[in-house]
Amino acid sequence: MSTIPKYALYGENPEQRWAQSLHYERIARRARHYQWKIHLHQHETLIQVLYVEEKHGTVHMNGQAIEFCAPCFIIIPAHVVHGFDFAPDIDGYVITALQSPLESSLKITAAGALSIFSRGGVIDARSTERFFTECASLFDMISREALTTSLYNASSANLLLSALLVKLSRLQQTEELPQKNAQSSRKTEQIERFRLLVRKSLGTLVSVERYASEIGITASQLRRVCQEVLGESPLNIINAEIIHSAQRDLAFSTMTVQEIAYSLGFDDPAYFSRFYRNKTGQTPSEFREQVQLQLEHSRPEAGQDPL
Numbered sequence: 001m002s003t004i005p006k007y008a009l010y011g012e013n014p015e016q017r018w019a020q021s022l023h024y025e026r027i028a029r030r031a032r033h034y035q036w037k038i039h040l041h042q043h044e045t046l047i048q049v050l051y052v053e054e055k056h057g058t059v060h061m062n063g064q065a066i067e068f069c070a071p072c073f074i075i076i077p078a079h080v081v082h083g084f085d086f087a088p089d090i091d092g093y094v095i096t097a098l099q100s101p102l103e104s105s106l107k108i109t110a111a112g113a114l115s116i117f118s119r120g121g122v123i124d125a126r127s128t129e130r131f132f133t134e135c136a137s138l139f140d141m142i143s144r145e146a147l148t149t150s151l152y153n154a155s156s157a158n159l160l161l162s163a164l165l166v167k168l169s170r171l172q173q174t175e176e177l178p179q180k181n182a183q184s185s186r187k188t189e190q191i192e193r194f195r196l197l198v199r200k201s202l203g204t205l206v207s208v209e210r211y212a213s214e215i216g217i218t219a220s221q222l223r224r225v226c227q228e229v230l231g232e233s234p235l236n237i238i239n240a241e242i243i244h245s246a247q248r249d250l251a252f253s254t255m256t257v258q259e260i261a262y263s264l265g266f267d268d269p270a271y272f273s274r275f276y277r278n279k280t281g282q283t284p285s286e287f288r289e290q291v292q293l294q295l296e297h298s299r300p301e302a303g304q305d306p307l
Helices: 027-031 099-109 129-146 153-175 182-200 208-215 219-230 234-252 257-263 269-280 284-298
Strands: 022-026 037-041 046-054 056-061 064-069 072-076 082-086 091-098 121-124
Touching (some): 027 082, 046 099, 064 072, 091 153, 099 234, 208 219, 208 234
Antiparallel strands (some): 037 082, 056 064
């Protein structure tokens, strides 16, 4: 299987900008440039939420083809392989945001909504007028925060996005659109269970064989499913989750590198630093310094209008 491209935004350099944690644009802005077809790709650290106001299309997610029709919402969590076939001149908006701070927030305030970060999917907005109105209103408020340079606008936009994700998760758990192709759905469910197990076991050393056993398949089957659906080995997925968690702690906590290493199950902080550098090209300390510089440069200048 060919390697699945990894982007920040589709077609753009994947360099992570931790200070610029939310991006907002019309769906057509990027889709029109690519003749309404977005090929399979994935985002390593970003979640996307699309609000389709007009027209229709097909989203390809983890081996499934799911048709959608406006009005609806589409959630694409980090690491999910996806692509789109949009109807020409489709109208709507897409929010792209760092997944880590959103996960951290919901772990404290709405742990039951965390499933949205592993499931994704299409959510019909036609179910209730009240639901549609509330979510559309949240999207509008997020757009106003994302498109201004007011004080704390990024924080405000992320808080609003958290509220939107809670509402979408609530509806998803009861009214998620049916997905066709039972075989693809089974593989997707196995991948979701694997990722959930990896996240729950961060801080302990668990073998691929153990994960496979807990899912109810063999290690060979797990390797095959991961390769077919994600184009990655189980070990690469485990390592990506470790790096993802480490970067979240480096960027958004005051834990030392040594404390982060121990929390992720590394007995030797020096080995953790070598592991991190091998996977990212930076040491943990270099990454933290980079994030701090980005945050410094992103702060409003003195005298800037806070409104």
